[in-house]
Amino acid sequence: MASSAIYHGACAILEGEVFGRQAHAARPADGVNVVDILADVVHAVRDISASYSSIPASCKVTKLHVPNESSNIIPDYASFSIDLRAQTNQAMDALLPELLSAVQSVGRASDGSVELRMKNRMAAARPDPYLEALVGDVIAELLGDDGRVQPPVTPGGEDFHFYPLHKPELRATMIGLGCGLLPGLHHPQMRFDLDALEIGATILALSVVRLNSAK
Template sequence: MSVKAVCDYLKERQDEIIRTYEELHLLAEPSWQEEKTSQYLANRLKEAGLTVKTYPDHFGLTVDIEGEEKEIVGLRADMDALVQEVNGVVKPNHSCGHDGHSTMVLYAALAFAATGIRPKKSVRFLFQPAEEKVGGALQMLKDGALDGVSMLFGVHVRPVMELANGTAAPAIIHGASASVHGSISGLQAHASRPERGRNVIETAAVLVQSLQNIRLQAGCSFSVKMTQLTAGGETSNVIPDKATFKLDLRAQSNEGMKELQEKLGHVIDHVSTLMGTPIEWKIPGEVPAAILNEQAEGLMREAIAQVLGAENVEQPCVSPGGEDFHFYTYHKPELAGTMLGLGCGLAPGLHHPEMSFDTKALTAGAQILATALLYAASGKDV
């Protein structure tokens, strides 16, 4: 292994790493539209003598460094930005740190190339599109980007309330999340004769109250909340007969999410029968919870200790948020995976339009990721 050579290479390029981050920050592009970002990364990788694989249906990239064995260990970054209002203007904005993630993974790849490492196992660097729209990981799986990969690392910058600057966690325990889209059908009537109608707003109100009675046996934290409701027209004296709604579902485990969806179905059926208003619903998208792997987490823990010191290794972050990285381990149960949680002074918080962090932490992040990858590629055990 050449941990020292890789870490020295990255330390010497701290200013360059920050400059790269700033350039990627300005390129902010929405999910599935990461053309300039992808081209920027591809050019930098090609300049280093690496062979870049592109895909016909999206802007994702992969780069392989051949090892002595065919088994592959991987490192993944996401590339897309949010679309949100910033100072009164709606535009793509990197307020989730994906520009920082791409920077760290790019420089881990450049460090491998510059130091001429030929690891025992082969190494793959993945730059994934569309994390924010929850489709990128599934598309990469469909395209075979994870074929042959036995272990996969990821990274996410963490808010200061979770991790202090200069510390890091060897895993992020994201929860499962799902979005429910539904509609309620009632019967119109004049508001002076409400008994002749079936009011969909009243059905929605009963549904909201009934959701609060859900309890799970799975023993994990969860929430189910109505986040959107649209009903009625412009007049105030008509009982409305159509409504649409959206629910946000969260559970800290995949088992909890399965139980939550089952109990949600029972609640909706009960309310529909009680109120005499048919309710149709579907789940157009969901994200699985993290699946922990002791080997991957252990290698990441040792990598953090190597770079930051053992005193700066924190416990895994427990996050109620979702992350499509976990589709990889969910759909490939044999795949060992973990995400580095990087403390970097991030404030006010993820997805805040004015989010910022200490960009010097990107160097340490790249060092940790490259070290964990070297450990995995060498077959190191923990």
């Protein structure tokens, strides 16, 4: 089976650093505890994510690191990562600045500081309707109507979708190819049907033929 598009969502990874002031744990008032600031960051991110419950979008803290070797020292440095997902580029464009503002507000409200930077970002899929229909017809021709399935909608990201985003004149779609992948993507024992590669190559080749014939 195959689909004429894959509707990936937009995603982004933010990396942050928290700076406080070190002190002995017996005198907490003398220091600025980055763990407390991290806790506020986590709550702020969760609140933003909850406000997007009616939209296919989310944000969550996925990594926290406090390199403090001593349990009786108020830590003055920490790092963290935030994963953002949105089904459309418009939703990501709304989510991202709101999240940045919320996290930066946490830093301003403390005696420490919070710094954020964008590690990477991927655009959501915007398949060309004509190509999606053309490839769909090719799939049905090769695999039958039962072999043509609806394009999956997934919060996963794919950098391929930057091509049509940055070159609007470029028409594109990404073909979804069923290959019996088990037990799951990135699993150590991941396996799939290699014969599916031949099917995929045939779909691509015939799609190019049909596209050129239509000119």
